[in-house]
Amino acid sequence: MQTSSSTLPAKAATTNGTKDIGRLVVSCPDKPGIVAQLTQLLGEHGANIISLDQFTTDPENGTLYQRTVFHLPGLAARREGLEADIQATLAEPLQMDWKLTDASKRKRVAIFASKTDHCLLDLLWRHRRGEIPMDVVMVISNHPDLADQVRPFDIPYFYVPVSGDKKDAERKHLELLNGNVDLVILARYMQIISADFLEEVQVPVINIHHSFLPSFIGAGPYQKAKDRGVKLIGATAHYVTKDLDEGPIIEQDVIRVSHRDSTGDLMRSGADVERGVLSRAVTWHCQDKVMRDGNTTIVF
Incomplete structure (x- = not known):
């Protein structure tokens, strides 16, 4: 495990306008x-x-x-x-x-990411501007690639490789998380989260993915969507459960595309939708606006 910072930042625990x-x-x-x-x-x-x-x-x-x-x-x-x-x-x-x-006590958040940066950087930017009532206390990744992009936000970046038996990596994740966070966000973290991890982490986990699932699973979903002539692309943010991509949905959105759009166009449009959907889902959770009713949600 490697990190770009040895200590967690000491940040204010209050938000303006929320006293009492x-x-x-x-x-x-x-x-x-x-x-x-x-x-x-x-x-x-x-x-x-x-x-x-x-x-x-x-x-x-x-x-x-x-x-x-x-x-x-x-x-x-x-x-x-x-x-x-x-x-x-x-x-x-x-x-x-x-x-x-x-309301003055902001949620302590850890963000997991891999190599794709658009959701991670959007959340960090919104956090820095005070748009989401949260304190990002760490970023955890299974790749070192995004460390330089996170460094200007003055947030610790922990590189935890995942290979072979994932239990060792998850043990290191739990050592970092336990007692330090109220929420985990998977910002395009390209690893499956185990049921054991979810049971032990003891905080909600929110994931974002494109809404082609389950029609276009696996590698290259945007190319597969292009090949099928898809006219709508979107994104889904949901709570993570032991059942892959089947947890309670918090927010979704779609935009129209056409035959004129290249695969690259679809990917850029999909990234825009993912950013908006994830930021809204995280904001609502941090504002205590999301309640779970079995495998569905009530969002006030």
């Missing part, structure tokens, strides 16, 4: 009165609700999903009491799964 802003995300069996109970509890603690989005899978015997953003002066000091009240008053009697986050 909390996000409460809940899911539970639906029944009348849940929204009222939740808003009443927040009001009793002195919180002012900024926005509230909710969805039920079925008004009868369905599941309620809700994301509430609120302002509570002194949130950091009052959070423990609020969480205890949510657990006792709502979570236990309503069989509720819930998560309360402080």
